[in-house]
Amino acid sequence: MTDPTPPHELDEIVVRGQRRRPGGAFPAGPGGGGGAGDGGGEHQNEVEENDPPPDQIDPCADPATALPWNADAAGAATVAKFLLKAAEIGFADAPNGLPSLLNREFGSFLVRGSGQSVSTGSVTAGPPRDQTNPNWVSTLTIDPTGVTPANYQGDVHSHPNGNPLPSEADWISFMANNQQARDAGRTGETFYMYIVAAGQNGGPPTIRVYQDGPRAANSPNPARPTAEGPEVNPDAQPCP
Amino acid sequence: MPNPVRSLLHRGGSLTLLVLSATCGAAFAQSPNEQQAVTLNPWPYTNLIAEGSQGHRLEIVTEAGIYNQATAILTFGGQTWKVTDWQCEQFRAALNTYRALPGLKPGPGLLLPGASPERPMPPYRPHGEMWTIRTHLHAPDWSAIAVEMRGGQGPYAFWMSDTVEVIKSCGPPLE
Numbered sequence: 001m002t003d004p005t006p007p008h009e010l011d012e013i014v015v016r017g018q019r020r021r022p023g024g025a026f027p028a029g030p031g032g033g034g035g036a037g038d039g040g041g042e043h044q045n046e047v048e049e050n051d052p053p054p055d056q057i058d059p060c061a062d063p064a065t066a067l068p069w070n071a072d073a074a075g076a077a078t079v080a081k082f083l084l085k086a087a088e089i090g091f092a093d094a095p096n097g098l099p100s101l102l103n104r105e106f107g108s109f110l111v112r113g114s115g116q117s118v119s120t121g122s123v124t125a126g127p128p129r130d131q132t133n134p135n136w137v138s139t140l141t142i143d144p145t146g147v148t149p150a151n152y153q154g155d156v157h158s159h160p161n162g163n164p165l166p167s168e169a170d171w172i173s174f175m176a177n178n179q180q181a182r183d184a185g186r187t188g189e190t191f192y193m194y195i196v197a198a199g200q201n202g203g204p205p206t207i208r209v210y211q212d213g214p215r216a217a218n219s220p221n222p223a224r225p226t227a228e229g230p231e232v233n234p235d236a237q238p239c240p
Numbered sequence: 241m242p243n244p245v246r247s248l249l250h251r252g253g254s255l256t257l258l259v260l261s262a263t264c265g266a267a268f269a270q271s272p273n274e275q276q277a278v279t280l281n282p283w284p285y286t287n288l289i290a291e292g293s294q295g296h297r298l299e300i301v302t303e304a305g306i307y308n309q310a311t312a313i314l315t316f317g318g319q320t321w322k323v324t325d326w327q328c329e330q331f332r333a334a335l336n337t338y339r340a341l342p343g344l345k346p347g348p349g350l351l352l353p354g355a356s357p358e359r360p361m362p363p364y365r366p367h368g369e370m371w372t373i374r375t376h377l378h379a380p381d382w383s384a385i386a387v388e389m390r391g392g393q394g395p396y397a398f399w400m401s402d403t404v405e406v407i408k409s410c411g412p413p414l415e
Contacts (some may be wrong), residue, residue, distance in 0.1 A: 111375055135317075139401060144362040150357035157366045169367050169392050171291060176393055177364060183349055184357035187376060 011059035013223060015032040016059070017068035018076070019098035019209065019236075026233035029069065030060050030240055053225060060239035066116035068190070068211075071153060073238035074110055075194035075207055078156040082196065084107035101198035101205055104128050108158035109147040110192060117238065120156070121147050127178045129160060134167040136213035154192035154211075164197040164208045164228050171224035175212065189214060194232065207232040290400050293370035293392070297406060300335075310335055313405050319413035327409035334403045341395050344377070368392035371400045 014122030018024055059065040067108065080180070086099035093103045107119035126236060142155065157170075166174070170193070178191045193210045208229040287310075288300040299313045312331060314321040325332040345352055370392040376384045391397050 007348065019401065041269065054258060093385070105367070107364075109361065137369075138367055139405075140365060141398070142366065144361040144363055147361040148358050149361065151360055155364065167367060169370055172370060173364065173366055173368060173392055177393070180349070 014152075015063055018164045018233040020233070027059075029079055029237070029239065030058060042117040050227060063072070063116050066239050067118070068120045068192070069236075070116055070238045071192045073236040074120055074153075075156050075192065075209065075232055076236040078108050078110075078120045078123070078194070079158075079196050079205055079207060079234065081108070081120055082156075082158055083213065085123050085125050092128065101158045101196065102129075102160050102200075105140040105158050105160055106196075107140050107142040107155060109142060109144060109155050110194075112151045112153040114215055118153050122144065130163075135202040139163050139224045147178045149186070152181045152191070154194070155192040156196065157171070158196040160198050162200045164195055164206060165226070166193065166195060166210055166224060168224055170195070171210075172209075172221075178212050179217070182215075187214060187216055195229070205235070207234060219223045244295060285369045286374065288375040290371050290373045292357075292372075292400065292404070296369065296404050298400065298407070303360060312403075316404075316408075321407050321410070321413050323407050323410045330406045331403075331410055334406045336398075338399060340401060340404075344389075344396075346350075363398075365393060365401075366396065368397055369404075371397045371403050373400065 016030065018026060057065070059069045082101060083099040086093040086101060089104075093100060100156060105126040106123060107124045107126070110111070111119050111121050113119055122143040122145050125145045126138045129138075130136040138160065140157065142157070155174070174191070174193045181189070181191065190211050190213045193209050193212075195204050195210065197208065199205050209232050210225055210229045276409050287302055288298075290296075290298045292298075295316055297315045301311050301313070303309055303311065310325045310331075312321070312323045314323075323331050325335055349355055371387045372389065372398060375387060375389075378384050389396060
């Protein structure tokens with residue numbers, strides 16, 4: 001082996017993707033992917049006193065930054081698809097006509113496309129919440145149609161109980177999927193798991209990202225995160 | 241009317257029956273005293289013990305000397321369910337599903353027939369209960385080997401989780 005860099009030093013301390021920065025703002029980028037509620041069309045140059053300095057580098061110009069940028073956009077777009085699915089199911093999944101992620105779990109794989117593009121796989125809805133069982137745990141099985149070790153990029157799934165953290169089962173299962181991709185030679189890539197915490201008390205869902213960076217196929221798995229991952233901009237847009 | 245599962249099991253093929261066939265085959269090759277020691281085992285043969293990360297513990301056993309009847313003993317949250325295949329059709333169906341589970345092959349995965357980066361990813365349960373399953377596996381020559389399987393994904397782990405729910409639906413826990 002000629003690579004002198006130990007695996008634990010491969011993860012750079014760089015904020016990438018469309019995640020809330022220290023100070024509270026989401027990064028603006030190509031197409032104005034900025035804060036929630038903006039139109040997504042104009043680049044946002046407004047800088048307030050406490051905001052971090054504006055990005056000097058186009059995140060879409062470098063593959064290393066374009067992929068997490070697009071993965072975050074795909075994660076955010078998947079939430080809209082979850083809500084659409086809830087609206088289609090109706091009844092307790094869309095009380096008063098408003099789709100909700102509280103009644104069941106939704107999930108999807110993320111699929112790598114050409115270049116650095118990332119898209120959502122088939123959206124699967126789990127069984128409805130068992131209202132009689134306070135210890136109810138979802139048994140969602142995500143449809144893998146069209147997903148292979150060659151194009152797998154991660155997954156997005158919701159937590160109806162609003163927990164933003166991955167469970168031990170979440171993490172071990174994520175690692176197992178990543179292993180399949182690494183076994184296919186993708187040891188230089190990062191894989192992403194987006195957890196969509198259903199908004200409690202009528203609030204909107206929040207999206208948090210957890211990732212597993214480049215490493216050898218036979219390297220030990222990192223421990224499950226115990227701190228909440230970075231929050232992803234719900235209006236994140238992909239690179240043009 | 242004969243129990244269809246029992247009839248099916250008599251014809252062979254289930255994992256449960258295969259374990260016992262191999263065990264008995266070994267006993268017949270031993271001395272009479274050794275055979276008696278095996279026959280007098282007072283406790284049902286344990287064919288499968290599974291423990292889940294959510295606190296489930298499931299044993300599937302066959303009665304000593306009555307190898308075509310399966311009993312499930314499930315404990316969870318301080319409660320116990322005891323179900324037999326002839327009392328609960330859903331459990332019987334679960335056993336039939338178990339019989340049809342695909343065979344496992346040792347890895348690494350890329351050495352398996354059909355391995356390719358383009359093959360489909362398996363179905364995925366993000367919150368799949370993590371199971372530790374202790375049982376016996378059998379080769380085509382009927383030789384048996386004790387195994388302990390751990391994981392939350394794939395047909396065996398999914399079957400465990402689904403069967404736990406089936407057993408709970410068969411009836412209330414024991415008083």
